Amino acid sequence: MTAPEKPEALSVLDRPNSYIGKTVPRPNLDRLMQGRGQYVSDIELPRMAHVVFLRSPHAHAKIVKVDAAAAKRMPGVIAVVTGQELAAVITPWVGVLSHMKGLKSAPQHAIAINRVCWQGEAVAAVVATSRALAEDALESVVVEYEELEAVTDMRTALDPPTPVIHASLGDNLAFERIHSAGAADQAFADADEVAEAEFVFGRHTGVTLEPRAVVADWNAAEARLTIYQGSQAPHMVRNIAALHLGIEERQVRVVCKDVGGSFGIKVHIYADEMATYALSKLLRRPIKFVADRVESFNTDIHARDHRCRGKIGVKRDGTIAAFEIDDLTGVGPYSMYPRTSAIEANQVVTLVGGPYVTGNYRARARVVFQNKNVMCQYRAVGHPIACSVTEGLVDLAAMKIGMNPVEIRRRNLIADDAYPYVSPSGLRFEKLSHHASLNKLLAMMDYDRLRVEQAGLRKRNVHRGIGIASFIEVTNPSAAFYGVGGAKISSQDGVAVRLDAQGSVICQTSITEQGQGSESLTAQIVGSMLGVPMSRVRVILGDTDNTPYGGGTWASRGAGIGGEAALQATKILRKNILDVAAAILQSTPAELDIADGVVVNSSDRAPRIELKELARIVYFRPDTLPPGIQPELMATRHYVPREYPFAFTNGVQASWLEVDTETGFVKLLKHWVVEDCGTIINPQLVDEQIRGGVVQGLGAALFEKCVYDERGQLTNANMADYLVPMSGEMPDIDVGHVVSPTFESELGAKGAGEAGTAGAAAAVANAVNDALRPFGATITEIPLTPQIILTALGRI
């Protein structure tokens, strides 16, 4: 691990005893380590009933009849509810955004009415006094289906003989984006070499260890719904629940306690969750839904099912002349709500070629409907695809002209002094550090020595490879992501801080915690800015009744946006405290500071008054304050980036691995990442975000794939058949940093949540191809299973 470099100029962050830039343990971990956390699946309420969903065994079928008579007579059963019956309390939705021009989708119901469109779509809800009794009764619900032809292959989804899933839409095309910049045709014509490949990405999913879960509690006497749910975006859930239940937002409270993993899986609103809210209202009692693992595989959003044709033109001197892509993705039968299923393909178009200077770029992306589970945004949305295509093409180009993969990158990465910079897809980069990052990476991995080692081992028939992948990452999204398209998803976040009567600080923030360290970074910022120990800062998050309005934690926005709001709110509180202190001490605010919970002289740091004494005077003896003073020991500030729609970050990864050419197995030996997320609040938390992200990318590279058959049946919906990365197969990961703070905020922090996932698979794929170079094999498909590798080697 390399220590972060300090920014040169002094800023508001350079206060005495600052926690910014320091590794400190996250507060309140004992709760989780002692098994005393509270995840949604742990919650029990009086009169709570349990819902289970009967799910379609068919990928596409008409629902002819649902016969629940026998189920309703089963022990413990409270109700069996069909889609038609539930529609009395909840309205359907359509997952579109107006800025995704042309994006279309069909109305989706909480429980299917008349027709099911994927294997796993809910057909009926059974509510009983226990989950086991509900599952017993589920088996007695008889559904008569008339099977319809399923659309399963994205490559033929738009062909005339293929059935149209939603007749009212006219075809199976959900969204198409075409982009052109520079003069791609001329550039390809002028190029010395052109390389082309089809990159294939396996459909995979998040596999959060805690499945999705909801407890919905409609209190008819209060006319209020309380939703306990592990959501990354509680205010969004409140808005959507209110909208579709026909009530107002003030009638809904969303509470997010501990969350057992999210990664984008829990940033959406699923039909079964909507059904649970509606059932609580319908049955006037708390209802609990906890997905089991099979349901998770069949209904948690999937991601990354893309086939992308890519082309690169290169000059003999290594100059990249142009990029071109044609991306195709199948997203299931509906565009997901409310963030839509067009974003990943859109990101691919936006991000391909992003680290490089060439201005010649042409792209097309098409998003098609199919009868499989829905796809939507999962950690690093679009980044792994864009990065794998770009970096795969760059390596192919290097191979064509016989250039070292490091050298071709050096010749084409945007120069570190070229900023601000606008990319061919229109992205504005404030400050990136591709070259500094690459140099640091090469030093960390001792690149030249590894190449020597590789060459030596090759002679002994040991095939190791080195793969490098540069990337850019979208963080700190402004309203440009969702708000401009009409989605009521806040891009700003708010923080309220107050001094309590004993001199401690209560901080309410609209960002949420799923283990990234939102609570820690907030306490670190508040403690540092105010001058109190972190242990005296209590952070409240994940409760729409008790936090300011805001976006939550997703798209690498918690630290950069929520952190800046915390900084600004605390600055105001500090000023207010110093105003009161000056009045009490007959001094001036400029002569005073706060350190370690005590107001001190700025000059000689001599203690003047403890914050708890100041608070005592303000709250209990305001009569002793000079006339005309009304202390405000609470401050609220909101923040949203306005200048840059996104704060882009960058980084580079490298993989060192060995391919067993007899068995096709890949052994990961080591992985390196250098990443630039601007100001680092807690180095350990940033590094662990990156390591976790890398391993999610490694899962996609080697193991993870939702395997559907031609009838739209998911054939590996369990953890024995769907492989995830386990400790035995994962390498140690070295993480280094370059620090280019954003100047849009005082904090200067950008996001780091996607970086690891963005480039890991690209680095691995390039390393596998590097290892296989003596065999003349090139693979552009992930996951890189033994079967894929042995096929490429011509062994099977």
Add this chain to the structure above:
Amino acid sequence: MTPTSIALEVNGERIEAQVLPRLNLADFLREHLHLTGTHVGCEHGVCGACTVRVNGEIVRACLMLAVQVDGNAVQTIEGLSDSGEVADLQEAFRNRNALQCGYCTPGMLIAAQDLLKQNADPSREQIREHLSGNYCRCTGYQAIIDAVESTARSRGSRS
């Protein structure tokens, strides 16, 4: 189905209960005894989130029936925390940030403690191998391996 009587010890406390034969140990601990630190992740014995100790051996509570622990001694993360047995391991997890969402952590701690009881000086490879039945989606495992390794080292230097 008729309930069966079972009598057992859970975290040192005598428990008598009426349970259906089909009830698994994880659901018994969570729903009957409200020991919710035993987490349910996959319910088919792969993820390790429900790892507990039965008569000193680690088991997956989702693969064992409550009636099978009749007459046995069960220890969960709550018990191991209160007794202080894993306090140093928990401290190492905290200092190394070896947990993010925390859902795998109780099972991970119990599995790690099991290793350290059998092998006071495990290699990183051995730690990775022993924990390879416990799924963590957040950390990428390295911090967990580091925390277990440092606990082994500090226990070794104390003894």
